[in-house]
Amino acid sequence: MTRNGESASDSYSIETSRSTTRRSVISALGAAGITGLSGCLGGDGGGGDNTDDSGGDSGGGTTGTVTGETDAASVGDNFNITIGSTYEPGHILVRCAERFKERIEDESGGRITVEVIPGGALGSEEAVIQAVQSGSIEAQIGGGVPVSMYAPDYYFVDTPFIMEDWEHFQSVWESDAFQPALDAIREEGNQRNLGIIYRGIRHYTANKPVRTPEDVQGMKLRLPQLDDWVAIWEEIGVNPTPVALDELYSALQQGVADASEGPAQQVSSFSLYEVQSHYSLTSHMVQTGGFYMNDSFMSELDETDRELIETIGDEATTWASETAISEEEALIEELGEQGMTIVRDTDAAAFREAGMPAVRDLFENQYAASWEDIQDAA
Template sequence: MTIRLLTLLGATATILASALSAHAQTALKWAHVYETSEPFHTESVWAAEEIAKRTEGRYKIDVFPASQLGKEADINQGLKLGTVDIIISGSSFAARDHAPIGVTYFPYIFRDPAHMIAYTKSDVFKRLAAGYEEASGNHITAVTYYGTRHTTSNRPIAKCADMQGLKMRVPDVPAYLAMPRACGANTTPIAFAEVYLALQNGTVEAQENPLTTIEAKKFFEVQKHIVLTGHIVDHLNTVVSKNLWSQLSDADKQIFTEVMQEAAVRATKIIEEREKELVATFKERGIEVTEVDRADFEKTVNEKVKLEDFGYNKEDWEAIRAIK
């Protein structure tokens, strides 16, 4: 009888220990819209594994790439609904909750990627991120360089006025539209998946994206010119949901932040290296790669587009421009 009781107690203890162990591990969902080959995914997977290591397995994070949990608007909404815990997303979506943070998409606000990274360490970034957190409850832990947006076209472009009447695909985001429209282009918001075909059949004759995207989506196959307009130095935020962030201990918040920032640095380095290589690669393929007078583009945008029309604050724009 005693042996049976001890056996039963031992089995019960094992079950309880197993249950407690399972309970101690928190399962989380990390979502984004990028392909598995892109650094935004590979470094997210690295971060998920690194967080598990540094928290001794208390968090199990599954990364869902390529819009598996929805398009970018869906996963942003998912932070509020509780269907996702962590996302990578652009500030244009954060601006839907707090318009001023979208000022970073205003054309030519950043000189180069180094300027954008310096901004992420500045007081103005902290203020804008805090405004977003107050409005949404979600917390931005890190910022990754996405790439500098350039123009491809079947028409040669050297200055802003050369874009007059150009049929150009641009995402339907106000700040993305600012430069093309200021230069007189006729913009249209064709779905991203349909851009190659639209360029091929002449529905549009131009588009804009970072060099890495131009390469990945093979837009260079159906465009004669790559024009280095450099109008937006683009970036992505790593965002933790209000629900998750509020439940993390201070020690875990530090771990999540440190790891996500390390992942952002790793991904940023990969993108910068790829961009440097691609200019030469495109030239080798016989594509006309054109440097433009960016000062001409910037002057036209500033003359024709008002920051306030986008809900941005001029003091934020000035503070960012002043960062060295």
């Protein structure tokens, strides 16, 4: 198992000449060529999981590296920003990118245009991130993979039973304790964060109510292949069962796994209400996403355009978070209407306490920040 989840182990590099830009490549390929480009970048055309699962669980296919140059824009120039994502149209992260497109084109009077390429058309999440790093595209919006790739010692932001709620997550993200992670993403990944997006709280699905850790002992819980997650859930007492997200429905249907965990959007989009009878609100993790822009590209813009992009990026991510929050309860209620029993009287504190030995071990032996730093940020 690896921190990056379901990425393939092999990788290769596609060298583009310094005179060939990302924009001319995509233009030459045309619409049909996007699929070919996704093969070069290592995707399977489906962009991995394309759902609300963990950022580290969204990779699919072979990870590739693209080297190239982002076109610099002078003051007053017309220019385009391409945003790649493995998530499908309609997902809150893609809606955030579309919101950014609408606002930036409006505010710039059409001088700045935005192309959103969702659904994994440019490859797995790792491949899309590497395309932004190289400057082959300008931006990407996705899960927590940039942290796992460039600042793995700070991956606690995408790990269960650490963040108490969305407000706690925001405080940690903006804290001095987490700043080295953002610096590493910018320095090593060549991309700056324009904002974080709330995507929902992860809860527990099963064919019985789950209220306390005693209810899950020995249960085969489907988890992404993330060592941190596995260690914590093992501490609680489940039997972690690694299953690819696109095989989750069949795994639950056939008994390969007894249970799963994830936000309401994941449960709904995978129709898990057909194979799981209960959705227990364990509230064990805040699921988030991030909007990242190539740092070299941003640095070469004039100050007015750079500030406009940063302002609209912040506005779009804030809008997306507020939208996701407002829609979350309706999604949970909809699962109830589709036949699931919603278990609200879970003892979330008992689950957190049961997993705490593994959490503290991760902070003592793996994470760069201390447990006390994270709690102080609450």
